[in-house]
Amino acid sequence: MRTACLALLAASALAACKRESAPGAPPAQAPAASSPAADAPAAPVALKDVIETTDRYVVGISFPASANRYPGLAKALSDYAAAERAELMQAVEAFGNDKPSAPYELSLAFEQVVDTPQIVAIAADGSRYTGGAHGQPLIARFVWLPQQDARLTSAALVPDAKGWQAISDYVREQLHTAVVTRADEDELPAADRAALIKSTFRMIDEGTKPEAGNFSEFVPVLDTAGRISALRFVFPPYQVGPYADGTQTVDVPAAILLPHIAPEYAGLFAR
Template identity: 40%
Template structure:
């Protein structure tokens, strides 16, 4: 049985198969731990056609808005996966490898002001490797909203440009330590860090429980700024880079620059 490696990445489930149809076997009963106090909730099932497991964290009652967002995302991913897996053709001439979906939600930071969760996983439908799945969910507790990067800034493009400039310098320095970057690689970095919403869809708060937060963690999925083999690439951006560009409601949640 293939064990899928979990990689951080924003990717869609691009699912394919081959051959003649056979009716799927009845699935095993999905299991879910739902009692108060459970460490997590696991939704899982297995048939001869597919296997899936979706792992949800246990969250406090005050974070119900975030819990609902995680559940909605997990259910959407599962529906897409099952629809494709159940309709995939099979061939008598080719050994069929069950499709797999693995997804988990992990707490990345809880600063009091923010609770940040990153979803990572993989959908496998044959081929050399699975398709990475990556997303982030950042709850601003004072407003009880799951916020996007654009929500944080008074001018989203200006904020993303500041983040991108910092990230690009950091990534160039990392890569150049091994060898000089060629023009194609530099264009790749410029495109992947350009001030566009899709480039900043996945992020977390940089904090360890002590508020205010140190900054933001940009999470670039595979292929966005580096080859697939590099996996997801993270850059921590200190609050001093962007704090004055934030909407006033969010500035107090990030530390001020030290003199």
């Protein structure tokens, strides 16, 4: 739905530009950008907690007040929360005048986990319930660079395939080891142990293919000097294991990351 709306807006803007640049167009149809009002920046987003309860749905969203210091970050958090709420409301509206047997629910908490002059990180955790045995986990991480006034993404941080291969290899090794350790601790019969390891390894290998998109959720782990000593990659349920395994994380040390970090971000890392 969001993609369609964006496409429609882009098409409308393009059509407007064509009308404005058409030969013989009267002066009154000058580009809107010449208007002072059009040049004015968008109003900052003010993040406010949301609590809403009806007999059809329940919404609870909480934000850290500190995020309002950074308008770009505040907008990113607001946009994410709005998109998840839109998904919930679409499911609610599908009932028409009826209502679900149990209220649908969106629960989403944003928490600041890093706050330095160089790096700010916000963790978003929650779930969206629209029927079934359990809700859909919602996991997102936002890393903001105040001095650049920009969000740091995994694709920008590690720009080449060789880097993602090194990260993928390290993460897979850690996750594989954890699976074998759990299987041994549970003292499963040999056949059950082998089946569990095989199926989970398959999920791990699929969910950690060496692509930036598979490592999009991360937060920096800082040393006492405020430098990044590791990146903690976060994997929601189903990406690298069954739902019962929950959210999983792997810390990748700076020593492994640094050879592959884009030069403009290398100064953020401990050496």
